Amino acid sequence: MSSEPNSIDVWEAFLDPQGEFSLPDFSAVTPASLIAAVRAATDFARSEVEDIIADENDPTFVSTTVRFESATIPMARIAAVVSSVESNHFRPELADSVAEVWDRLSAARTRIFLDVDLFHRIEQVPSTDLNPEDKRQQELTVEEFVRAGARLGAEERDQMSTIAAELTTLGTSFSRALQKDTRELAVHLDDKAQLAGLSEDQVAAAANRAAERGTDGYLLPLNNFTQQLVLESLESAATRKQVLDNSTSRGARGGEGDTRTQVADTTALRALQAKLLGYPSYSSFAIDNQTAGGPDAAADIVSSLIAPANAQLAEELAQVKDHYGLTDVAPEDVKHRLAQYRAEKFDIDADEVAKYFEFDTVLNEGVFRAATGLYGVTFAPRETVSAWHEDVRTFEVTDANERTLGLILLDPYSRDTKRGGAWMGELVTSSRLTGHLPVVTLSLNLAKPGEGRPTLLNPTELNTLFHEFGHVLHGLFANSTYPSTAGTAVPRDYVEFPSQLNEMWRFHPQVLPHYAKHVETGEPMPESLVTALIDSEKFGQGFDTTEYLAAAMLDLSWHSLEAGEHITDVLSFESEVLAAAGFTDLVPPRYRTTYFGHIFASGYAAGYYSYLYSEVIAAWVSEWFEAQGGLNREAGDAFREAILAPGYSIDPMSAIERFFGTRPDVAPLLRRRGLAEPVEESAPAEEPAEEPTEVGAAEPKGHRNHAAVSQVLEANGIEPQIRLFTDATPTAASAAEKVGVEVGAIANSLIFSAEGEPVLIMTSGRHRVDTDFVAGLIGLSSLDRADKDLVRTATGQVIGGVAPCGHPQPIPTYVDVALKDYPVLWAAAGTPNSMMPLTYEQLLAITGGKEITVVEEGAEA
Ligand SMILES: [Zn+2]
Incomplete structure (x- = not known):
């Protein structure tokens, strides 16, 4: 004041x-x-x-x-x-x-x-x-x-400082050049007919833009990414082509707006910086302390989705061509046709939909209610003590044990002084060191309604609210000693996971009916509209995913250069990367190199893959919640304690692995994005897990461990019959119960260490291996159970999910002769929640194993 x-x-x-x-x-x-x-x-x-x-x-x-x-x-x-x-x-x-x-x-x-x-x-x-x-x-x-x-030594530290300063200058210069070129490439049109398809407001805005620059006609400014929003509605193919051409040529036309020198110099300097720090490339440095752990893991996730995304894109385009009787679609028409087709196919009236999403009802009966159902926390409005604007509302959050957990400062409306988008912030970070309770902020950009009128959300804003609230909960549940590891202070490729996870509740049958009520009549949203909304979101995912993946791949490739490499032909490098990865020319990357501000002028260098990486975890965990019956307090509490509360005070992926017994795989993400036919119908809440589903060899989109196992089976003329379960079967007894056989018919793949070298003993579930006895039998001085690291490196699989085959290198294998007693054996198929049937002969064939007795005569239990 x-x-x-x-x-x-x-x-x-x-x-x-x-x-x-x-x-x-x-x-x-x-x-x-x-x-x-x-x-x-x-x-x-x-x-x-x-x-x-x-x-x-x-x-x-x-x-x-x-x-x-x-x-x-x-x-x-x-x-x-x-x-x-x-x-x-x-x-x-x-x-x-x-x-x-x-x-x-x-x-x-x-x-x-x-x-x-x-x-x-x-x-x-x-x-x-x-x-x-x-x-x-x-x-x-x-x-x-x-x-x-x-x-580093003094000289190298100086070099580091110099490089850092040069990189800052290059970043600023990239931004300025890009800004200039983007402005100059705004599409200038003389004739109103060229804008056909745009609304009167959009046309008027375009005329104003032209007038602002002192010219006649109409000006369509470019937004940041490749595909421009106006492409959806512009009816003239020639105008669309001009818009897309202008957009994709940004930064690559020569002159002051060209960014290629900055790209070349930045990537070369980053490679040098990484080398000084002892890394082979900048991506190795940047991803080393991320959840993915290294560029290969990040690239694997990106690569593994290219084929399914391309396939889905082809399917979407086939539908479009069929519907409009087209033989071909040009790049500038793809976005347009998809939007047009979506509008016709799902026939959703946006204004009508918004009437079911009244902000306060969504907040109280949707977002808060879901959090109460899962975690027992409650939310009460209270007087705002201190905030940056009078629109800010304050909620006090109370834990299930009636202790105050923290505060939420909610700032819903847009204003001239607020930046665009939506975000969560931490005003007070909680920690035991400071004794502070968390105060988190939640900022949206909703249009402020006139006096006495309701605030209505569109489906995107609805999703955003649930998303940001996932971050809010992560911040509120923080339970760390040190503020630097509290709550959301986790790696960039992990931090979106709790928020993307929280999106699952918006259309959930246990949540949606409570809040989706017509603002005038109070009627619940019709079932058909709910279905149309859900389906319409999945349509176009082939396109969205493809353009995202292409940008992520470009980012990783630019940052995989070694020190000394200086790529001056930026556009050739880009085309080679995209062609080699299997991307079609029809869909350019969401950002081409020369206008990829995220990685050249912002903090996302070697990090654009992060959104997807987090989403893999989110999609996988959301299926786990479904298997627990949805809004289940017990599951929510356990998840909160093990995964959300520790923040970065424990290693996030180890926590995931400990809690779920395995690591996320990509299949749930494919289902979430509608990229592949679901492997199994999502199990109804009342009867989770027990109904196994066949995954034939013709389904290549499953877990890569399953693929590796299937390959060995097929090479031996065995048709893979991998069954997936929604929960793990950690013991032979639980496995036997699941598939309905005697425990002895379970073939456990046990990895032992013979002085550090892995040995695999396929053991009947009715036996414990007598290590001294077996060591003597096979001529080793000692045999110990392998630790989890040896298991992981030897098999590429985790304890509880080790399969008899499908390992990176062949492992010397012995097979318990007791398994011969059973006509059908069951073994894990590479993950803790999968199993497959085999005969004894097949087991010998796929392992190349030697038959042995694993217990001394007479010691049988
Ligand atoms: Zn987020």
Whole structure:
């Protein structure tokens, strides 16, 4: 408000505010107070760092690593305030001070993370006696320094700084050139007839745009991605061609708007930067600390979807051609025809649909209700204590045990000072170190209705609300000791998983009927409309997925260069990558290289695959929830505790594997996107799991372990009959019960270690292997059960899902002769929730195994 900047205490206002929820005081935000606060925060960090370095005692975890974490908290707090203000209510008078805050924070971070003396202290902290969370905190802190270059020699650190500065300059120059070219390539049309198909409003806007630039006629500006929204409705094929041509030529026409030099130099410098840090390519560096773990895993996911997406695209185009009697579709017509066909096929009246999605009802009876059903949390409106705008609404969240969990600040409406889109933010990060409860923000850009009128959502806004609320829950459930690992502080390729997962509830039969009620009549949404909505969303996924995958593949390829490679023929490199990966020319990538701002002017270098990677996990977990009966408190609580609450204080993928007994596979994503026929009908909630489904060899889209197993079976003339179950069968007894045989007929694939070398013993479920006896029998000095790492590297499979075959390398195999007693054996097929029938002879054939006795005479149970 009118406080003099000098008279407010920035510590109390922003950096360490007291009060019930430690909320910053937004009324104290002024240019001067922001600068004062960032100075105070960075000075504090600096002086703490100096004290840590000057400490004459041996470094301990608490005196060094924890103190370092605490030292940076005020910096994080001012960043949270500035980012809320900047994105939600950015007033011009704040522009300079906000820019200065970001510059100062970034400079302070660079200084801190290249401070060799500080790094040495932190590195010397003994970690042997730490509890697992502290140990991980110690490792992550060291890792952050190492990734910044703290372990390099002085000369290399200088090189790192130089490269970082050059990359920043290149990023800015890429942005400017792209902005210029995008502006110049806005499509200029003289004749109104060329705009046929656009609404009167759109035509008027195009005329205004032209007038703004001092010309006659009409101007269609370009949006960021390749396919332009107007392509859907423009009726003139010539205009469509002009729009698409202009869009795809951005950054590649020569002159000042050309970005190819920046692309070439940026990718070469990133490769060099990676090499300095000891990585073969930038993608290896960038993905090393992500969930995927490395560029190969990321590329595998992308590649594995190309064929199904292409197939679905071909199917969509076939329907379109058939319907409109076309022999061919040109690139500029694809988006147009798909949109036209979708509108006709599903016949959905958008205005009518919105009347079933009234914002407050969706929020209370949909979003909140689903969260209550799953996690027992409840939401109550309360007075807003402090926020950036009067539209912000506050909800207090109470846990099932009636303890206050945190606050949500909801900012629903768009305004001139707010950036576009929707997002979740953390105003106060919860942690045991600070004792703070979480305060999360949820920002949308809904059109504010006139006085007394309801706020209605379209299906996209509905989805967005459920999506963002998944992030909100992730932030609210945070249960970490250190703020730097709390809640949503997880890798980029994992962070969208909880939000994409939460989307599953919007059309769920246990949720939708509660909120989808006509705003005027209160009538529930007709079943036929629900079905049409769901089906219409799946139509066009072949197209959407293809253009996304092409962009993701470009990103990974540009960042797989080795140091010294400098690709100046940018467009040839791009065509070669796309052709080699099997993409059609009909659908250009969502972003072509020369206007791929995500990777050349924003933080997504080697990270564009992340959206898909998270979605694989989300789709897979959503099927798990379905198998638990949907809104199931027990399942929700367990999931919250094991997966959401720990944030990054545990390794996310290990947590997933521990909790679900296996790792996600891509099949559920294919089903979610409607890319392949479902392998099994989604099991009705009342009778989950028990009905197995045949997966024949003709279904190539399943788990890759199943594919590897099937290949071996087929090579031996055996028709694969892999059965999938929605839950795992960890023991022989549970497996036997599932398929209805005696436990002895279960052929367990047990991996042993013979001095580090894997040995596979196919063992009857009625036996335990006598390792000493068997070791003697086969002439080894010792035999131990293999640990999970050896199992994984030897078989490519996980414990509980190891198959007799389909391994990367052949493993010496022995077969328990007791299995001969059963006409049909059942073995795991490469994943913990799959099994397959085999005869004894077939087992010998596919393993090349030697028959042995695994227990001494007379020791049989
Ligand atoms: Zn998100």
